[in-house]
Amino acid sequence: xxxxGSRCGSAALTAALAVLPxxxxxxxLGLGPYALGPMEVAHIVVGKAxxxxxxxxxxxxxxxxxxxxxxxxxxxxxxxxxxxxGAVFQGVFRNPLASPYTLGVxxxxxxxxxxxxxxxxxxxxxxxxxIAFGLAAVGLTFLFAARSRQSTVALVLSGMLVGSLFAxxxxxxxxxxxxxxxxxxxxxxxxxxxxxxGFDELLRIAPLxxxxxxxxxxxxxxxxxxxxxxxxxxSFGVDxxxxxxxxxxxxxxxxxxxVSVSGIIGWVGIVVPHLARMLVGPDFRRLVPAxxxxxxxxxxxxxxxxxxxxxxxxxxxxxxxxxxxxxxxxFIFKGRVSW
Numbered sequence: 001x002x003x004x005g006s007r008c009g010s011a012a013l014t015a016a017l018a019v020l021p022x023x024x025x026x027x028x029l030g031l032g033p034y035a036l037g038p039m040e041v042a043h044i045v046v047g048k049a050x051x052x053x054x055x056x057x058x059x060x061x062x063x064x065x066x067x068x069x070x071x072x073x074x075x076x077x078x079x080x081x082x083x084x085x086g087a088v089f090q091g092v093f094r095n096p097l098a099s100p101y102t103l104g105v106x107x108x109x110x111x112x113x114x115x116x117x118x119x120x121x122x123x124x125x126x127x128x129x130x131i132a133f134g135l136a137a138v139g140l141t142f143l144f145a146a147r148s149r150q151s152t153v154a155l156v157l158s159g160m161l162v163g164s165l166f167a168x169x170x171x172x173x174x175x176x177x178x179x180x181x182x183x184x185x186x187x188x189x190x191x192x193x194x195x196x197x198g199f200d201e202l203l204r205i206a207p208l209x210x211x212x213x214x215x216x217x218x219x220x221x222x223x224x225x226x227x228x229x230x231x232x233x234x235s236f237g238v239d240x241x242x243x244x245x246x247x248x249x250x251x252x253x254x255x256x257x258x259v260s261v262s263g264i265i266g267w268v269g270i271v272v273p274h275l276a277r278m279l280v281g282p283d284f285r286r287l288v289p290a291x292x293x294x295x296x297x298x299x300x301x302x303x304x305x306x307x308x309x310x311x312x313x314x315x316x317x318x319x320x321x322x323x324x325x326x327x328x329x330x331f332i333f334k335g336r337v338s339w
Contacts, residue, residue, distance in 0.1 A: 013279065017293040021076060024300045028072045031308045034063050045069065066198075074197040074261050075303040076296040077209065079268060081258035083295025084216055084288055085251040086269025087276065091223040091284055092247055093156055099269035100255035103155070103248070104162035106266075108137025109259040111166040114173045114186045126189075127204055127260040134256030137162050138249070155248075192263040192317025194303055205257040212254040213292075219247060220288040227284070265299070265317045267324025272298055274331045 029045070030036040036044075040056070044064045047054045054061055082100055089098035100106050112133030116126040141162045145154035170190065177183040222243050225233045230240050255269070275298075276290035299316075302323065306314050 017279075017290055021293050021296045021300070024297050025072060025076065028075070028300050028304050029064055029068050031304050032063070032068065034060065036060060036064065070199050070202060071194050071197050071303070072300060073202060074194050075299045077202065077205075078194070078258040078262045078265065079272075079295040079297070079299025080292045081209065081213070081254045081295070082265065082268040083272035083276070083291040083298070084213065085255040085258075087273035087284070087287055087291045088216055088220075088223055088247055088251040089269070090273055091227040091287075092244055092251075094227055094229070095156055096274070097270065098156065099267075100252075100259070101159075101163055101266070101269070103141045103159035103252055104137035104166055105134045105252050105255045106259050106264050107163040107166035107170070109134035109256050110190050110264050111169045111173070112136075113189050113260070113263070114170050114177075117182055117185045117189065118173050118177050120182075123201065124204065127201060130260035131205075131253075131256045133166070134259060135253060137166055138252040142245075188315065189263045190317075191315035192265040192320070193313075193315050194262055195307070195313060197261060201261050205261060208253065209257045212250045212257070215250040216247065216254065217288055217292075219243070219250075220284045223247065223284040223288075227282075263315075263317060265320050267320045267328070268295060268299060271324045271327050271331075274328070278331075 026038050026041055029041040030038060040060070041064055044054060044056060044061055046052075048061065048065050085105075086099045089100070089102050090096060092098075093102065095102070109130040112129035112131070113126050115133070116129040119125075121129070141155060141158045144158040144161065170186075174183060174186055177186055222238065225236055225238050226240065226244060226247070233240050233243075259265070272295045273287070273291055276287055276294050279294075280286040280290045299320075302319050303316055306316050306319055
C-alpha cells in the first residue's frame with residue numbers, strides 16, 4: 001500500500017510539473033496593464049496562428065501576439081535553458097554551486113554583447129557575438145584546465161578565472177563607451193531584460209537550442225554515472241572525458257543561447273536545480289525534465305512580476321538576484337544544497 005501511494009504521489013507530481021508551465025504561459029499572456037482572460041488569450045493565439053478572423057480590437061490582438069507572446073516564450077526558453085544547464089553542471093562537476101557562471105559562459109556572452117554594442121552593430125550581431133564569446137569562454141576554460149589531473153576542480157577554478165577576466169573586460173568597455181548612448185545599452189543588457197524581445201531573436205536561436213536541449217535530455221542518465229566520480233564511472237565502461245565534454249559543451253551552448261536573448265540573468269541556474277532536486281530527488285532522469293518545467297515556470301513568474309506589479313519595469317536580472325539569494329539561503333539552512 002505504501003509503495004502504491006508513493007507511485008500515485010509521483011504520478012501526481014509529474015502531472016503537476018507538466019501542467020504548471022502551460023497554465024502559467026496562458027496566464028502570463030493575459031497579465032499586464034491591458035488585462036485579458038484565459039479564454040480571450042487562447043482564442044487570439046489560436047485564431048492568429050490559423051489565420052482566422054478575430055472578434056477583438058486590433059490593440060488586444062497586437063498586445064498578445066506581437067508583445068507578450070514572444071516575451072513569454074523567451075522567458076520559458078531562457079528559464080528552462082539556464083536551469084537545465086545549471087543542473088547538468090552541478091552533476092558533472094559534483095559541485096552544488098555550479099551554474100552557467102562556473103565556466104565563464106555568462107560573463108563571456110556579456111562581453112560579446114557589450115563589444116557588439118560598442119561597435120554599433122545590430123540586434124542579430126549582438127546575439128551572435130554573445131553566443132560566440134560565451135563559447136569562447138568555455139574553450140579558454142578547457143584550455144587552462146587541460147593539463148590538470150584534477151580535471152573537475154581545475155575546470156571549476158579555471159571557469160571562475162575566465163569569468164572574472166571577461167567581467168573585467170566588460171568593465172573596460174563600459175569605461176570607454178559613449179556615456180549618452182552606448183553605456184546605458186550595455187548596462188541594461190548586463191542587468192538582463194526580456195522587454196523588446198521579438199520572434200526574430202527566438203527564431204535565430206531555436207535550431208541550436210533544440211539540438212542542445214535534446215542532447216542533454218537524451219544523455220541525462222550519463223550525468224548520474226559521472227556524478228559518482230571518474231573512477232566509478234570508468235568501471236561502468238563510460239568514456240569520462242568524452243561524455244563530460246559532450247555534456248559540458250551542450251550545456252554551455254544552451255546557456256550562451258539563453259543569455260544572448262535575455263542578457264545576464266543570475267541565480268536561475270543555481271536555485272532551480274536545487275528546487276527540482278527537493279521535489280523529485282537526485283536521479284537526473286527525473287531531475288532534468290523537472291528543471292525544464294520549474295525553470296520555465298520560475299522565470300515566467302519573475303517576468304510577470306517585473307512587468308505587472310510596478311509602474312516602471314525592473315530588469316529581470318535584478319529581481320532574480322533579490323529572490324534567488326534568500327531562496328538559496330533557505331536551501332542551505334534546510335540542508336538541501338547538494339549535487
